[in-house]
Amino acid sequence: MNIESLLTETAALSIAGVVTVSVGYYLVKGDIQTWFRLKSAGQPQNEKAQLLPLRLQAHERLIVFIERINPSNLFLRLHHQGIAVKDLQSLALNEIRAEYQHNVTQQLYVTESTWNVIRKLKDDTLAMVSNAAKDLPEHSTGIDLSRKVLQHMAGIADNPYELTLDLIKKDIHQLF
Numbered sequence: 761m762n763i764e765s766l767l768t769e770t771a772a773l774s775i776a777g778v779v780t781v782s783v784g785y786y787l788v789k790g791d792i793q794t795w796f797r798l799k800s801a802g803q804p805q806n807e808k809a810q811l812l813p814l815r816l817q818a819h820e821r822l823i824v825f826i827e828r829i830n831p832s833n834l835f836l837r838l839h840h841q842g843i844a845v846k847d848l849q850s851l852a853l854n855e856i857r858a859e860y861q862h863n864v865t866q867q868l869y870v871t872e873s874t875w876n877v878i879r880k881l882k883d884d885t886l887a888m889v890s891n892a893a894k895d896l897p898e899h900s901t902g903i904d905l906s907r908k909v910l911q912h913m914a915g916i917a918d919n920p921y922e923l924t925l926d927l928i929k930k931d932i933h934q935l936f
Contacts, residue, residue: 811869812935818869819932822878823925825863829856829885830921831913835906848902849893856886874931881924888912 827833838851860882867875892908913919 815869815935816932818866819928821863821866822870822874822928825859825866826878826881826921826924826928828859829882831885831888831906831909835902835909839902839906843902845893845896845898845900845902845905848905849889852889852905853886856882856889870928871931874927877924877927881920884920 828837834852834855835848838848838855843851860879870878888909889905892912893905896904896908
């Protein structure tokens with residue numbers, strides 16, 4: 761076999777290979793494009809479907825957080841007979857901070873404005889308990905602190921805990 765025939769045979773095989781690959785590509789081109797289109801179209805839906813349960817769980821946890829720091833629930837849970845005002849204040853402030861820290865990651869799943877309202881509610885609750893305790897005589901009891909905070913709450917026209925719960929419920933309804 762001479763070099764010319766070897767080159768001719770190699771060229772023929774190369775051309776046949778190129779033709780075969782080209783024909784194969786054009787036969788499956790539509791299938792490949794359809795697969796990529798479906799994959800890219802399905803991806804955001806799949807991500808949304810995976811994220812929805814996490815967002816709902818975050819909203820649920822924040823509702824529990826709000827209920828737990830609501831002074832009417834907080835003082836019922838923490839109060840025990842004969843507790844001093846400073847002890848109840850300390851327990852309440854520690855409980856509020858611990859509940860907040862336990863739920864701080866939920867901000868990833870709620871709107872920024874909702875998270876800001878929740879953080880402000882926490883800060884306002886801490887301030888309300890501290891201010892009420894500061895204004896009481898040193899020999900006061902936990903009942904005096906509870907009464908003072910709850911009287912302050914009764915004087916507020918719109919309950920901030922109910923307003924925050926309503927905001928979270930609106931956020932949940934926007935998910936659907």
